[in-house]
Amino acid sequence: MIDTLQTLLFVLLNGFVSGGVLFLIASGLTLIFGVSRVVNFAHGSLAMVGAFLTYTLLAYLPYPLAILAAVLSVALLGAGIERSLIRPLYRAPELLQLLATFALVLIIQDAALAIWGPEDLLGPRWPSLSGSVTLLERRYPVYNLFLIVAAAGVAIGLHWLMGRTRFGILIRAATLDAPMLAALGVREDRLRTAVFALGAGLAGLGGALLLPRDAAHLGLDLTLVVDAFVVVVVGGLGSVGGAFRAALLIGLVQSAALVIWPKSSLVLPFLIMALTLWLRPQGLGGKPPPPPGPPPLAERAPPLRPWSVRQKQALALAGIALATAPLWLSLLPGSPRAYGLLLLTEFLCLGLFAVSLHWLIGVGGLVTFGQAAFFGLGAYALALVVPSARAGMPEEMALALGLLNAVLIGGLGGLGVGALSLRLSGVSLAMVSLAVAQGLWSLAIQAKGLTGGDDGLLGLSPKGFFADRAAFFLLVLVLSVSIAVFVRRLSFAPTGAFLRALRDHPGRAAASGLSLTGIKLRAFALSGAIAGLAGGLTVLTRGSAFPQLASLGQSVDGLVMLVLGGQFSVIGAFGGAALFHALHSELIRSTPYWRAILGLALLALIFARLGFRARRPAWFGR
C-alpha cells in the first residue's frame, strides 16, 4: 500500500518516468496522424531503430552526440519513408494504409535482425548520469530523473512549437482542416514530410533514451507501438496535449498499481482505455466526432450479387475436388497424402478465419486488427476443455464439447471487443482491437499455470475416429463449407443487409430505425464465434496450442488473406487463404528473412491494388 510519504514520492517519480517515455513515443504518432490521417504502425520500429543506432554510434561518439546523430538519422529515415511509401497511400482505404505500414514493420524488423542480430544489446552506462541519489532515505537512479527532465523538456518544446511557431500553427491547422490549408496555398506535401520526420525523430529519441536503462532488442517495435496506440486512443487521435495527459495518467496509475497490486499492471492500460472510450470516445483531448457519414469513395463496396450458374458450377467442382482429396492424394506419386491432407486442413482453418474477417471488414466495414484475439480465445477454450472432457466421455463427444466451447468463448470475446468499440470506427477501431488482442496475447504468455506460457499445451491431436487425417479433414471441410454457405446466405438476409446498411452509411442506417450498437455487437459476436471455431480446429490440426495463435502476426495473416482474395466475398476469403497458405508455407521453409519478403510482397500487392483502383472511373473525382 501507499502509506508513507516515501512510497508516495517513489510512486510519483516512477509514474513520471514511464509516463514520460510513453509520451516521447506517442507524441510523434499522434502528430503524424493529426496532419496526415495515417496511423503509422512502424512508429515503434522507428523507435527501435533509434535504440539500435545509438548503440552502434556509441562506439565512436559520447552519449549526447550519439543520441543526437541517431535522432537525426531516424528523422531522415522517416522523411524518406513518407516520401516513398506513405505518400501514395493518403487516399487509400484505411485497411491498406494500416497494412502498408505494417509491412514496413516486417521489413524493418528483418533489417534490424540482419544488421544487429537477434541478441539483446545492453547499452553502456551513461557516465555522467549513472549512479543514484538519496531521496527521503531511499536511493533512486539519477538516469530516471534525467528521463523525467528530458520528457518534460520535449513536452515544453512541443508546446512552444505548436503554440508559437509558424510550423506549429500549420500543424494545428492541418489537423483541423487539411483541405482548407491546402486551398490557402500551403504546400501540404512538404508539411506532411516535415511532420513525419519530426514524429520519427521523436520516436527515435524515445528509443535512444531507453538504451542506457534497458536493452535494445527486436521485440521493442511492437511493444512500443501498442503502448503508443493505447496512449493515443486515450489522449484523442491527433491531440498532442491529450497524449501528454494520457501518458501521464497511464504512467501514474501503472506505477501506483505496481505497489498496490503488481499483477494488475499488465491489464491496467487496457482498463483505462476501455473506461475512456466508454465515457469519452473521442479521448481526453480529442474533438467530438462528426456525425457518421458514408465511407470515402475509395472504400465503397460493390453491390452484392447472387452467384451465377457458372460460379456455382465451379464452386461445386472445387467442393468435389476437396472432398475427394483423401482419394486422389494417395494416387499421386511420392505418397504426399498425409502432408497434403495436413496442408488442406490448415488451409480450411485459415479460410474460416478469413471468413470471420470478411464478415466484419467486408460486410460490416469494421476494420479490426485484433482478430487473433478470438482465434486465440477459441484455441485455448478448446485446449483447456478437451483434456478433462476426454477422461469422462467418448473422444468424439469431448472434441465436440471443445469445439462448442471454442465457438462460445470466441463469440463472447467478440461481444466484449464489440462492446468496447461501440462508438468507434475506422482507425480508432483498428487500434483498439489491436491493443486488446495484444493484451490477451501477453496474458496467454504470462498465465503459465493456465496456458503453459511459451511451452504451450500439447497432446491435443484428435484420438479415436478423427485420429485418421482423412476423417478429420472431412470434418473440417463439412464445417467450413457449411459456415461459408451460412455466412453467404446471412449476407442477403436482413441481418446481413442491416450490417451492409451500417457499412454503407451509418447516418442513414440510424435514420432508418436501425440500432447501430445492436448490429455491431451481433456482427462482432458472430465473427468472434467463427474465428474461435477456426482457432479450435487449428489446435486440433496441430495437436498443440501456443500463444502465437493470439499474436498480432495471426491477425495480420488474416488481413493479408483478405486483401489477397478480396474482402467482399466468401470465395475471396477462401481464395486468399489458399494463396497465402501456399506462399507462406513455402516462404518460411526457404529463408530466415521471410518477414521482410512477406512485407515486400504485401507492399507490392497493396500498390498493385491502388494502381488498379486508380484506373477506375469512380476515382476521376479526385
Added chain:
Amino acid sequence: MVWALEAERITASYGDRIILHPLTLRLAAHERVAVIGPNGAGKSTLFARLCGQVPIAGGDLQYFGESVADLSPNLLARLGVGRSFQVPALFDSMRVREAVTVAARAARRGADPEALLAQVALADRAEVPAQVLDHGDRKRLDLALALAVSPRLLLLDEPTAGMATAERAALYRLISRLAAGGIAVLFTEHDMDAVFAHADRIAVLHQGRLIAQGAPEAIRANPEVQAAYLGVTDADR
C-alpha cells in the same frame, strides 16, 4: 391538440458562441412548414437537433406529445419521423429496390417498397445500383428512404437541392400529396419561389433567432424579414 412537432425554447451553442437563441416552433399534421434564412442563420444546426443527430442542450422537443429530447435517430425513426439528407445518404452498395426494402424492413413500420418506388418515380430504375444513379435520382431515392419509415412527420433538408426545375416541381407536388395524406412536413429550401408556392407556413431564422413565422403573404410583407434578406441592418436604417 397534439402537435406533430413541438419545439419549446430549444437552444444550441458551440462553446460560448450561441448558434440558436431559444426557439419555439410547432407543426400540425397536414402542415407544410418551411424553415428559411440566409446562410449561417442556424438552419443546419436546428435541423441536426430536430433529427436527434445532436442532443438538445436546452429546451424541450416533443413529437406527437412525447418528449424526444434524449432520443437517438433510430428511435425517432421508430416513432414515425422520417428524414432526408442534404447530401443524399444512401446505401450505395445496394440496388434501388433492395435499399428501399432494407430501409422499410429496418423501420418495422411496414411501408410497401414497390409503392414507395412508384411514389418517387424510381420504379423503372429499381435494379440499378444506387452508386451509379444521377443526382436527381439520388435525391429521390433519399426521399424514398425517408418515406420507408411510414412517417407521420417528415424532416426534409433541402429536398430539391441541385434538381432541375421540372423535377423540383414534381417533387413538391409529391410533398403536397403527402401532407394532404396527413403527414406533417418540415423542410428547408433555398429557392424562394418554391418556398412561397408550397409552404403553408414559413419560419424565418436570422442570426440564430426566429425572427418571424406565419403564412407566406405575411412573411413576404414582414419588414424584418426583408431586412434580413436584403442585408439591411437596424444600424443602416
